Amino acid sequence: MLAFVTVGSTRFDGLVHRALSDNVLDTLRSKGYDHLVVQCGNSDFDTSEFTRAGDTWTRQQKGGVLVEVWRFKPTLQEEYKRADLVISHAGSGTILDVLRLQKPLIVVPNSTLMDDHQQELAVSLDDLGHVKAATVQNLLLVIEGFNRATLVPFPAFDGSRFREILDEEMGYPY
Template identity: 50%
Template sequence: MKRVLFTVGSTFFDELVDSALSDIVLEALHSRGAEEITVQCGAYKGKNKELAGISSTPVLSWNEEHGLQLEIYAFKPNLTEEFMRADLVVSHAGSGTIIDVLRLGKPLIVVPNPSLLDNHQQDLATELEKLGYLKATTPRSLHDCISKFEAKELIPFPQKDKGKFQAILDEMMGFD
């Protein structure tokens, strides 16, 4: 688990960003062999004044205490390249991000953002965790989840069945 990506998506999730950059999470990552940490922090407005107003230009730094290279930025137009480079993705529980990461076959820990509409991210995270595709946690428990995380315990997410749509379309059009 050399490269870890944290992403909050297109909105804000300051609790996840603060947790990702906390000493306890950085120590858990370091103890698991992480070397490079990338944090997509979105529209951050939290208590870390160094991140206030951060742009899409990555800020690189070296965390002396934990021996980690940190890259932090607000947004990128497309995170697919970041997902592909990562050995572990820790994300908000947005459905688009979840599907993108799982279809790439990447290990995923999701942290639902409870401030969003009807806490729908929690429902999705709970169901996908029950199916074994990912692990779900909270900002407060993130360090513990990372410490115990075993990617080999996850079930591979099914790939798109491109023939399914064609079969439905054929049936609707009467081409059986």
């Protein structure tokens, strides 16, 4: 099974370091994951244990988890589709993309960003049951206790709802 971690276009060293830590990799392996792909953006990580081929760093973790790390791709849609679990920063675009694909999602707000807006979104979606919110510090515990069967499916997009809201705001009759 494949777990995919993404930090988006920003720098989120804490999430990258935690995802690549031995204890998180051991926990993922114990839950059946044998492949971890990390989109690290501009984050720094220790490349000394990795082999580089082009834009991708790889290593075989002891215990059998294949780890791939790369910085950017034009789109992450294929990665989301391939993943059995997505662990992501709490950017709204990423969250919507993953939830629309009905993929299980753990969101980790990047508290270093301006006004910590990701925290609000993560908590709200967790309260609704669509995602599991975590912090860098408790990510291991959230992965250990994660049960995708408890997630509430995200509703399908309804384009007419936007029109209704816009009409209401503009004062148009229905």
